[in-house]
Amino acid sequence: xxxxxxxxxxxxxxxxxxxxxxxxxxxxxxxxxxxxxxxxxxxxxxxxxxxxxxxxxxxxxxxxxxxxxxxxxxxxxxxxxxxxxxxxxxxxxxxxxxxxxxxxxxxxxxxxxxxxxxxxxxxxxxxxxxxxxxxxxxxxxxxxxxxxxxxxxxxxxxxxxxxxxxxxxxxxxxxxxxxxxxxxxxxxxxxxxxxxxxxxxxxxxxxxxxxxxxxxxxxxxxxxxxxxxxxxxxxxxxxxxxxxxxxxxxxxxxxxxxxxxxxxxxxxxxxxxxxxxxxxxxxxxxxxxxxxxxxxxxxxxxxxxxxxxxxxxxxxxxxxxxxxxxxxxxxxxxxxxxxxxxxxxxxxxxxxxxxxxxxxxxxxxxxxxxxxxxxxxxxxxxxxxxxxxxxxxxxxxxxxxxxxxxxxxxxxxxxxxxxxxxxxxxxxxxxxxx
Numbered sequence: 357x358x359x360x361x362x363x364x365x366x367x368x369x370x371x372x373x374x375x376x377x378x379x380x381x382x383x384x385x386x387x388x389x390x391x392x393x394x395x396x397x398x399x400x401x402x403x404x405x406x407x408x409x410x411x412x413x414x415x416x417x418x419x420x421x422x423x424x425x426x427x428x429x430x431x432x433x434x435x436x437x438x439x440x441x442x443x444x445x446x447x448x449x450x451x452x453x454x455x456x457x458x459x460x461x462x463x464x465x466x467x468x469x470x471x472x473x474x475x476x477x478x479x480x481x482x483x484x485x486x487x488x489x490x491x492x493x494x495x496x497x498x499x500x501x502x503x504x505x506x507x508x509x510x511x512x513x514x515x516x517x518x519x520x521x522x523x524x525x526x527x528x529x530x531x532x533x534x535x536x537x538x539x540x541x542x543x544x545x546x547x548x549x550x551x552x553x554x555x556x557x558x559x560x561x562x563x564x565x566x567x568x569x570x571x572x573x574x575x576x577x578x579x580x581x582x583x584x585x586x587x588x589x590x591x592x593x594x595x596x597x598x599x600x601x602x603x604x605x606x607x608x609x610x611x612x613x614x615x616x617x618x619x620x621x622x623x624x625x626x627x628x629x630x631x632x633x634x635x636x637x638x639x640x641x642x643x644x645x646x647x648x649x650x651x652x653x654x655x656x657x658x659x660x661x662x663x664x665x666x667x668x669x670x671x672x673x674x675x676x677x678x679x680x681x682x683x684x685x686x687x688x689x690x691x692x693x694x695x696x697x698x699x700x701x702x703x704x705x706x707x708x709x710x711x712x713x714x715x716x717x718x719x720x721x722x723x724x725x726x727x728x729x730x731x732x733x734x735x736x737x738x739x740x741x742x743x744x745x746x747x748x749x750x751x752x753x754x755x756x757x758x759x760x761x762x763x764x765x766x767x768x769x770x771x772x773x774x775x776x777x778x779x780x781x782x783x784x785x786x787x788x789x790x
Contacts, residue, residue: 513534
């Protein structure tokens, strides 16, 4: 068998393992090790198995994931997520659909400390769904805004998606974090615009809540200002070059720990919960990264990425057309694969093509994460939809999927803006102090 044929067979086996519910990290490792041994022999394969996990375990940059996850867990147990929602509600809750818009803003705020879409959806869903139910919001709008707002967790830094992309492509984590800030704000605004258009068409689906007075607004802002300050310190410190992303993660985790302590929310049980949840998430990401780094050397030996780049170049298509085809491919994959899985599977193949076509790798990282956000609410997989279903047990799954359709369209518009105006993603990375 030729190396290319072995590569195609291994990729087919990889997809079979994924469909058999084998964890993505283990599936990548099995396919990579099996294929590598076919092409390079048993001895070099053992050497690869011995070196890759060790190198990943000692990768200093990966500690950023554990620190930011810990930061998000402290923010959750301290009640900061409820404060963020209360602040947003005090500002926009009296608008038509205002509680849904407040949910999106709350998700964006919590995303800035958690880096997890699922955590954002779960945490904000528990806070916002009962409130929207109390004001007779349409279940379709209520669940849709929570599922969609939760996706901001992998776009607004700190983002696990950006960290994994940086490791796979050897790009700067700090620049990628900053590349997600303006697209995150843009997508948040597009979600709010979507809610406004929906409630303008049918005001009954999102009644306005009573307007809060200025004293109540000041009180809600005062309770959330500390968390906002932590986010500003973390991202601002990266932007001006005061500290590295890993140092920023450590500072953020420490400050949220202190804030949790000052709020008297830190107990043995909450500390145990934060520690265990952080270890679980960290271990899952480590497994995925190890699997990806076992699969990538094998894929390089098959020369599939090189041959594919040559083939696409021979078609004579404009770079923009190729990019649009890649985006379309990601959207299709998102209907049956989870976003991080898509990233680790595709980057070794797609990234060399992106560089050959002359696209900026930092900009493409931001675009990729926006497109992968769609997978979190795309049927039939839609992990965020299943998370919301677990909270809103009385709402049929079909209603939740119908509710996310307008927000899915907003994501598509955001991706189009990034393609048309790359500076949206590149402005902050290009001006950051190194």
